[in-house]
Amino acid sequence: MAIQSSTALQEGKYPKPKLSIFQIFTMSFGFLGIQFGFALQNGNTSRILRSFGADVDQLPMFWIVAPLVGMIVQPLIGHYSDRTWNRLGRRKPYFLTGAILSSLALVFLPNSASLSAIIPALWIGAGMVMVMDASFNVAMEPFRALVADNLPDSQRTMGFSIQTFLIGLGAVVGSALPEILANSGVSMEAGPDGVANNIKYAFYIGAVVFIIAILITVFFSKEYAPREYERYHGKPAVSKKHGISEIFSDFGNMPKTMKQLGLVQFFSWFALFSMWVFTTDAVATHVYGLTGDYSKSIQYNEAGNKVGSAFAVYNFIAMIYALFLPVVARYIGRKLTHSVSLIAGGIGLISIYFIKDPAMLKFSMVGVGLAWASILAMPYVILSSSIPAGKLGIYMGIFNFFITLPQIINGLFGGWIVKHLYGNQPIYAIVLAGIFMICAAISVIYVYDPASKRIKEEIALPNETLENI
Numbered sequence: 001m002a003i004q005s006s007t008a009l010q011e012g013k014y015p016k017p018k019l020s021i022f023q024i025f026t027m028s029f030g031f032l033g034i035q036f037g038f039a040l041q042n043g044n045t046s047r048i049l050r051s052f053g054a055d056v057d058q059l060p061m062f063w064i065v066a067p068l069v070g071m072i073v074q075p076l077i078g079h080y081s082d083r084t085w086n087r088l089g090r091r092k093p094y095f096l097t098g099a100i101l102s103s104l105a106l107v108f109l110p111n112s113a114s115l116s117a118i119i120p121a122l123w124i125g126a127g128m129v130m131v132m133d134a135s136f137n138v139a140m141e142p143f144r145a146l147v148a149d150n151l152p153d154s155q156r157t158m159g160f161s162i163q164t165f166l167i168g169l170g171a172v173v174g175s176a177l178p179e180i181l182a183n184s185g186v187s188m189e190a191g192p193d194g195v196a197n198n199i200k201y202a203f204y205i206g207a208v209v210f211i212i213a214i215l216i217t218v219f220f221s222k223e224y225a226p227r228e229y230e231r232y233h234g235k236p237a238v239s240k241k242h243g244i245s246e247i248f249s250d251f252g253n254m255p256k257t258m259k260q261l262g263l264v265q266f267f268s269w270f271a272l273f274s275m276w277v278f279t280t281d282a283v284a285t286h287v288y289g290l291t292g293d294y295s296k297s298i299q300y301n302e303a304g305n306k307v308g309s310a311f312a313v314y315n316f317i318a319m320i321y322a323l324f325l326p327v328v329a330r331y332i333g334r335k336l337t338h339s340v341s342l343i344a345g346g347i348g349l350i351s352i353y354f355i356k357d358p359a360m361l362k363f364s365m366v367g368v369g370l371a372w373a374s375i376l377a378m379p380y381v382i383l384s385s386s387i388p389a390g391k392l393g394i395y396m397g398i399f400n401f402f403i404t405l406p407q408i409i410n411g412l413f414g415g416w417i418v419k420h421l422y423g424n425q426p427i428y429a430i431v432l433a434g435i436f437m438i439c440a441a442i443s444v445i446y447v448y449d450p451a452s453k454r455i456k457e458e459i460a461l462p463n464e465t466l467e468n469i
Helices: 006-011 021-028 030-051 056-063 065-082 092-115 121-150 153-183 197-220 226-233 244-252 256-287 298-332 334-354 358-384 392-399 401-421 427-444 452-460 463-468
Strands: none
Touching: 021 121, 021 153, 021 197, 030 056, 030 092, 030 121, 030 153, 030 197, 030 256, 030 298, 056 065, 056 121, 056 256, 056 401, 065 121, 065 392, 065 401, 092 121, 092 197, 121 153, 121 358, 121 392, 153 197, 153 298, 153 358, 256 298, 256 334, 256 358, 256 392, 256 401, 256 427, 298 334, 298 358, 334 358, 334 427, 358 392, 392 401, 401 427
16 A cells, blocks of 8 residues: 655645656756747847847837736736646647747847838837747746646756756857857858848747757656646645636735745846846947947947857856756755855856956856856745645746846836946946845845755655655
8 A cells, every 4th residue: 555645644645756857858858949049039139129229228128028028928828827738738838839939039030120111120129029038938937837747846956957957058059159150150240131140040040949949848748637737736726716817816825935035036137137138238348448339340249249158158057057956955955055156146247347358258157157057946946845736837927027027127227227327337237236146145045945844755755655656
């Protein structure tokens, strides 16, 4: 007779069987494609929009579209993916739809000028950024829920760490690809439409990689059918509310841990938004010494390529560090692991102020890479243990509010601050980002992590017992 763990007895559900490394790997492989696309967006959107005529202080307002769309899309996708079941599964239909739309947006964004007849290229480009980010969110949000759906608490750090490793792998190649193509002979001089060929071809390659990676997850990963899902998660609470009203109800009843993590996420993502928006111009002005109207110069594109390569470094560091996160968290705890990583990121960002040689950027990005790996894994590891049965998708979507809100606030005020307080010196926005990263490190120490006892119970339960339950 199979023996239930005390966790199962207390929560009225059986403990989930542990998955193999291959199963966890294929389950998260689509994130490689998503982050490949995100890396191209993060490293090149500012210079594409600048080539279409945007001023540096206007960039945050164009970037603000992305978090606004994410704030709306992710809770909706989370809510409906919790209630979806068809031939593809629960989460997979959303992966596939998001992948198709994202790939189309990756092709169209660098060609916005060619599409403009009546509407200016800048506005078409901003529209493509909005479509791209909405599509990324459709594909991305269910991946977080899928890991929590399938893995027991004792494997979730490993699951999110492997996911972060794949995110890093996709981001490394995506960030470095424009410079790789330029070094291979592809022109990086802006053509009549304002976008160099090395950027265009990188986006085309990104579209193909995105689709292939998502298809690997769709074909090779498993989802629990509704009856199996209830066996491992218990029956979800029945709500009298439906649709949008239920989303608002869930928002009001969010777990204590989620509220506390919200402050950590605010500081972290405010810092990341500043880094993505302003680093290219910060390096161009503070390191390269460019002044005046430099946005279409070869030197500006060179600065952009250096930043892309530096971003590849932080993603590479994140990819490697992600593999060690489970071990580090086991010895010093989840919260301290995240705090130390965020401090490293803050120091890395602040150090950019002292750089005079572009080659030194890669050293600053080491600390950023440690923070990035932890940001992509540890908050979700802590959060997933506090979410009630049947609410993984919606609460992962609501948690996105704490990612998008700081970016929206930064987008509304960041450009004004750079122009009027920093005298159009975006390097100071990078310094502030470093300070905020350290604030996040302090905040996470006070977060309540409810799963420590449960994890110890699952680790102590023999694998053969889990398999026979």
